[in-house]
Amino acid sequence: MSEKIIEFENVTFAYETEEEDAPVQFPALTDVSLTINKGEFVAVLGHNGSGKSTLAKLCNAILEPTKGKVTVKGIVPDTEEKADEVRRIVGMVFQNPDNQIVATIVEDDVAFGPENLGIEPAQIRKRVDDALKSVNMYEFRHREPHKLSGGQKQRVAIAGVIAMQTECIVLDEPTAMLDPKGREEVMQTVKRLNKEMGITVVLVTHFMDEAVQADRVVVVDGGRIVMNGKPREIFSNVEKLRSFGLDVPQSTELCHVLGIKEGVLDVDECVDEIARLAGGAL
Amino acid sequence: MSYTIETIGLTHYYSKGTVQQVAAINDVNLKIEKGELVGIIGHTGSGKSTLISHFNGLLKPDSGKVLVDGVDIWKDKETLKKSRFKVGLCFQYPEYQLFEETVYKDIAFGPKNMKLSEAEIKERVMRAAAFTGVKAEHLGKSPFDLSGGEKRRVAIAGVMSMEPEVLIFDEPAAGLDPRGRNALINLIKDYRKQTGSTVIIVSHSMEDIAEMADRVIVMNNSSVAMQGSVDEVYSRGDELRAMGLNVPEITEIFAKLRAKGLDVPQNVYTVEQGAAILRKLLERGSAK
The missing domain is CATH 3.40.50.300 (P-loop containing nucleotide triphosphate hydrolases)
Incomplete structure (x- = not known):
């Protein structure tokens, strides 16, 4: 039995807006139950407005459920102190790298979190160096963040989370603004942190080729979890995913439209399958 | 020329x-x-x-x-x-x-700067809104009350209304x-x-x-x-x-199929195109 790190129990979250005096509630998530286990890499998919970012923000107490309960390592963040505790366990990385960098030197930016925790300087130094090494940005430690590429900035943001020694990282569309190389750098980093350091990863994304690399895929639609399973199971349902406004990787789609195999996840699987069937044509 | x-x-x-x-x-x-x-x-x-x-x-x-x-x-x-x-x-x-205060005004901003007549501005706003799928009932609303996707349509309509x-x-x-x-x-x-x-x-x-x-x-x-x-x-x-770019996944699939000795073209860039080629190839294979 794996150890739970984040648990959603019947969570409902509604945004409230003031309209004509009476407050109107817009439910973003409705009755969501979900468990994230320690060491897992979970991808969260859903179209714009499906509720997936709300789900991400509930993971580290940026938002508080309207109904139900979110528990992080046994802690329910119902006071400011407990919310701080949860944020030390679960760190968050957002879409726009330019909005989350605070300092003018890379290493100062990474040190910002630990400094706020009141950790002693020698310890901070070590954490910052280790964090920058773990995202392959150590050689850039004296650079100015605004002169880095998008992928490099996102890796600095991830280092900032690692330096807090968080056990779980929630990334909300971290590659949306990056070029192919930047996307690749961030994905490699995220996977390495998960595999080598055992950090739990929750990745909210629109890119299906990123989701296939996860251990588990959760699909959110209309504020509810509508699919939850291993990538191969999820991507075997091409039509169902499309009905949620989502897509599948081109490798998956090709094998699907040819009617040769469902749930193919990447280029190599696709090539092997076609080559096997085309054996007669060689 | x-x-x-x-x-x-x-x-x-x-x-x-x-x-x-x-x-x-x-x-x-x-x-x-x-x-x-x-x-x-x-x-x-x-x-x-x-x-x-x-x-x-x-x-x-x-x-x-x-x-x-x-x-x-x-x-x-x-x-x-x-x-x-x-x-x-x-x-x-x-x-x-x-x-702007309203979606209409935002879309009209460009044409207004072009010093067009009110009638021409209105016509253009309507045309651009219809084209981009901005709903008529949204024209009087504040753009900030719309969803992200709707806002993007308004912004695009605002450039299209200049009819560049x-x-x-x-x-x-x-x-x-x-x-x-x-x-x-x-x-x-x-x-x-x-x-x-x-x-x-x-x-x-x-x-x-x-x-x-x-x-x-x-x-x-x-x-x-x-x-x-x-x-x-x-x-x-x-x-x-080498320039930090890539090719579409489907193009990569065809490159790898060629490397395996399959007689397929290398200039395949959409799944539709790729599927048509492979259908023929697989039929030929099963006919043998």
């Missing part, structure tokens, strides 16, 4: 006159014909955005020229002003630039979900079909460019590294990868 847009030796420096001076674009020579749909690709920092900011005079060249319909846009003030109406630029995440000869999109699909992305690609294709306008799209997505563009320009290290048809450019996968 003059081109819709032509650049001659176009060069722009950042931090000019300081020790940190770097060329953002260096000696760029391009010709874009009327009615073309041109894709510009390149990694972050390759000079794409700097390049397109010159097309309507948002940036002034440090050397070289930008000609619109054969006329140097920096010739005089009047020409510069005119070329800003001729060449419409839709920035990345344009929804963050909405600012050339419409430039910087990363139009960034941040959209797959459904939003497909809708936007179709919108751009339809716009071009209906108006015959020249369209320029800057994107990181090799798939999107393959689906839309007649011609591709690849920027690397502040210069034009390649230009040609989708076929000509995408067949140079190794060079593209």
